Amino acid sequence: MPQATALTERIHTIDMLRGFALLGIILANMAAFKALGFSQYADMVNTSLTETTAADQAVNTLLDFFVIGKFYPLFSFLFGLGFYMFYQRLTEKNFSADRIFQRRLLFLLFIGTIHLVFLWSGDILHLYAVTGFFLLMFTYRSSKAVLTWALGLIFASGFFMTLLLTAASAGTASMSPEPAERSVASGISVMKDGSYIDILTYRLSNEVIFVLLQLPFSVPFILGLFLLGFYFGRRNMFTEAAAHLRTWKRLFIHSLWLGLILNAVVTALKQEWITLPGGISAGLGDGLNYIAGPVLTLWYVSSFVLAAKSQSLRHFLLPFASMGRLALTNYLMQTIIAVLLFHGYGLGLFGEVSVTGGFITALVIYIVQLAGSHWYMKKFSQGPIEYLWRKWTYARTA
Secondary structure, three states: OOOOOOHHHOOHHHHHHHHHHHHHHHHHHHHHHHOOOOOOOOOOOOOOOOOOOHHHHHHHHHHHHHOOOOHHHHHHHHHHHHHHHHHHHHHHOOOOHHHHHHHHHHHHHHHHHHHHHHOOOOOOHHHHHHHHHHHHHHOOOOHHHHHHHHHHHHHHHHHHHHHHHHHHHHHHHOOOHHHHHHHHHHHHHHHHHOOHHHHHHHHHHHHHHHHHHOHHHHHHHHHHHHHHHHHHHHOOOOOOHHHHHHHHHHHHHHHHHHHHHHHHHHHHHHOOOOOOHHHOHHHHHHHHHHHHHHHHHHHHHHHHHHHOOOHHHHHHHHHHHHHHHOHHHHHHHHHHHHHHHHOOOOOOOOOOOOHHHHHHHHHHHHHHHHHHHHHHHHHOOOOHHHHHHHHHHOOOOO
């Protein structure tokens, strides 16, 4: 069985980015942890019991601009990058890379399905596992072909989802609010006061089935992001970052100005500062974010790569690396902590926490995880879920 990657062999920038991605993930997911974020009526009526204040509006604006739709693309990009490095390492050691990677995906699919069905409907692991099998189709394609497919899938998905979400937004706007209000009130009551079985039953019929039905629409976009990370890996953009410094600087500049412009438009639409007929503003903004989000993601990536070249900034960013090395464990722990805070079988705070309160809660959870990860990595080389993942992946390797 291949040995775990030694600390000296790891690329700390990638671990830092994974740790940073987890910050964005919990900030983005908090809305669906504390309220009915998966309700089809989320754009119609308030899906929590709190009123929106000026502070909440400001936080919402910041989240729309800098967080929503930017960090799961970052996670996806890093998954594709990690796949390239994992596959290359196995190939160089004459292992059956395809078979080992497939076992790796099966474990991820198992964990993701458990997470989705029994804990929280916002799981992304099952989607990554399903999409990951398509990556194997590109291992021997040229770099040009990989980049073409990556950009093609991202832009095609963005175009399609913009049309779909805009149409859905128009349809929702034409509906009577009374049924939506009754449905949301019933959902909040179950999530806030129900037992684990009550909540599981509600989620299976009202959330999980719809999440699974979205798989065919989600896979192409995620695959495009995977391939973009795969392309960066093949170009040795991280392993030989110094040799590509000029490219990183250009990417930093152009992803910044373009990301700011695109996300300003997206935020204006989602916040309805730009009002379009038929109530399509929010849907159009959500759709355009499929393009705007990844652009700002590339700015985050290039920022970390360039910052890591500075000794002082690198020292400041290193705590993110411990968090990133425990990415899977920390991702699942975020859910466990959140459902115990908000669901009826825990503290039952569902629907009672404002946007600002949710933002602060997410930061507190993340800071605790950051400190805990730093302590843990001083004593152990792998997280508990990462250890099980590795044991399963290489279980039949001679």
